[in-house]
Amino acid sequence: MTELPLVRGATGEPVPSGARPRVRASWARSQRYGVSPEEVEPVFAGALETDSLFYECGAEVLGRLHGTLANEPLGLMITDAEGLVLARWSDDADINRSLDRVHLAPGFYFGERTAGTNGLGLALADRVPALVRADEHFVAPLRRYTCAAVPVLDPRSGDLVGSINMTTWSDASSDLLLALAQSAAGNTSALMHVRAGGHPARPAPRGEVFHVFADRLAAAGPDACPSRAWRDTVAAARAAVAAGHLLAVVGEPGAGKSAVATLARHGGRRRERVLVARPPQAADVEAWLALWAPELTARDTCVVVSGADSLPAWAADELAALLGATASAPLRPMVLTAPSVDAVPASLAALVGAVVEVPPLRHRGEDVEPLARSFARERRHRDVDFTPRALRALAAHPWPENVRELRAAVREAAARTDVVDVQHLPPSVLSAGSRPLGRLERLERDEILRCLTRPGTTAVQAATELGLSRATLYRKIAQYGLRVPGRE
Numbered sequence: 095m096t097e098l099p100l101v102r103g104a105t106g107e108p109v110p111s112g113a114r115p116r117v118r119a120s121w122a123r124s125q126r127y128g129v130s131p132e133e134v135e136p137v138f139a140g141a142l143e144t145d146s147l148f149y150e151c152g153a154e155v156l157g158r159l160h161g162t163l164a165n166e167p168l169g170l171m172i173t174d175a176e177g178l179v180l181a182r183w184s185d186d187a188d189i190n191r192s193l194d195r196v197h198l199a200p201g202f203y204f205g206e207r208t209a210g211t212n213g214l215g216l217a218l219a220d221r222v223p224a225l226v227r228a229d230e231h232f233v234a235p236l237r238r239y240t241c242a243a244v245p246v247l248d249p250r251s252g253d254l255v256g257s258i259n260m261t262t263w264s265d266a267s268s269d270l271l272l273a274l275a276q277s278a279a280g281n282t283s284a285l286m287h288v289r290a291g292g293h294p295a296r297p298a299p300r301g302e303v304f305h306v307f308a309d310r311l312a313a314a315g316p317d318a319c320p321s322r323a324w325r326d327t328v329a330a331a332r333a334a335v336a337a338g339h340l341l342a343v344v345g346e347p348g349a350g351k352s353a354v355a356t357l358a359r360h361g362g363r364r365r366e367r368v369l370v371a372r373p374p375q376a377a378d379v380e381a382w383l384a385l386w387a388p389e390l391t392a393r394d395t396c397v398v399v400s401g402a403d404s405l406p407a408w409a410a411d412e413l414a415a416l417l418g419a420t421a422s423a424p425l426r427p428m429v430l431t432a433p434s435v436d437a438v439p440a441s442l443a444a445l446v447g448a449v450v451e452v453p454p455l456r457h458r459g460e461d462v463e464p465l466a467r468s469f470a471r472e473r474r475h476r477d478v479d480f481t482p483r484a485l486r487a488l489a490a491h492p493w494p495e496n497v498r499e500l501r502a503a504v505r506e507a508a509a510r511t512d513v514v515d516v517q518h519l520p521p522s523v524l525s526a527g528s529r530p531l532g533r534l535e536r537l538e539r540d541e542i543l544r545c546l547t548r549p550g551t552t553a554v555q556a557a558t559e560l561g562l563s564r565a566t567l568y569r570k571i572a573q574y575g576l577r578v579p580g581r582e
Contacts, residue, residue, distance in 0.1 A: 177205025213241025301374025339447030348498030410439035
């Protein structure tokens with residue numbers, strides 16, 4: 095493990111002896127960010143966005159919890175992913191006045207960059223629950239408090255959306271504070287899951303490390319994507335890595351960032367391989383780095399850290415230190431992927447020498463059909479035909495989840511037939527609605543599509559089978575944004 099630097103607090107004292115590695119790393123980041131150890135400098139946002147599903151569910155959960163803790167000296171807070179406090183609940187006048195003085199109040203940012211080491215800032219930085227007690231805080235006035243915070247992830251995408259934070263006096267009992275915050279965050283996630291339509295939650299990253307041979311991927315990847323936008327992106331990535339830059343490949347989820355990253359080092363050498371490392375849990379950072387870090391010096395291996403934006407801050411700092419130790423090498427065989435370079439942890443972003451953006455699939459219409467045929471072949475191990483209606487439906491869909499969504503849709507369809515037609519495609523591909531549907535709405539939409547996509551069935555016949563008037567059927571088609579080629 096890399097030795098963490100010695101850092102000092104407001105009166106010159108070092109981080110408390112015996113402090114956990116996560117706390118020590120947070121103190122080092124706080125000092126690097128230029129946080130004042132003497133006071134919390136207010137950063138006010140002005141406007142608050144409180145129309146998200148996360149805020150709606152979090153506010154409901156904390157509002158109910160507050161009703162059972164009305165006489166406790168406890169502040170309950172909900173924050174966004176950047177540490178902006180969106181709301182606070184507390185009936186204790188003393189703690190309310192005290193929290194106002196340190197700007198732990200709605201409308202103020204309270205992440206690590208603003209307030210140094212604190213519970214909610216650490217939870218957001220490392221993406222795991224955090225408890226920061228008394229003198230573990232970097233800023234002296236915050237040592238009056240103990241803070242417990244838990245990050246909340248979107249159950250549909252797995253993205254960090256905010257945190258649930260609880261703050262009390264440092265001399266109060268805090269043994270159950272973190273458990274209480276975890277319970278509230280869990281209830282918030284569960285409520286979001288239900289109100290989002292019950293879509294399956296995305297599993298948390300587990301630090302998987304696997305390798306692929308770049309020559310095999312290159313044989314399928316570029317040929318399956320003939321668009322000029324894709325080929326230009328791959329060429330730019332290869333040029334950046336060949337020039338010795340640490341490359342960040344950015345773009346929307348599922349657009350093909352990992353594919354571009356793995357192709358960036360491919361130069362036709364049959365023995366070259368790509369090692370892909372996905373973000374670990376905070377407790378697994380040391381084992382995760384030890385598993386693949388030695389490959390940083392291998393000339394014929396390119397390391398891709400996929401989803402660098404999801405790295406716990408501690409892991410990012412450790413990785414940045416390792417990269418700094420290999421900076422004298424003529425070529426650093428490493429690529430990062432993230433939604434944007436701004437989402438990459440600061441310690442790693444400082445080392446990035448080139449950025450390449452992967453265009454979303456909706457801007458690469460030429461790639462849809464070749465990719466669909468490639469995914470069907472991958473599923474059936476032979477060529478699969480598509481009807482013109484199916485190809486038109488695939489081309490018309492905006493693919494909000496990009497190539498990942500296309501692959502899932504085509505593999506599902508190819509598993510059911512030798513000739514893919516519109517009735518074999520998932521209903522979501524034939525629906526343009528952006529609003530999440532409830533269970534009964536999805537059942538109704540799917541039944542309408544089942545009738546409309548059956549070969550030879552007219553709209554009148556579909557309406558009769560569904561027990562609807564033709565006018566009601568057309569209204570339902572418009573309501574769900576249904577697109578069935580040949581019936582537009």
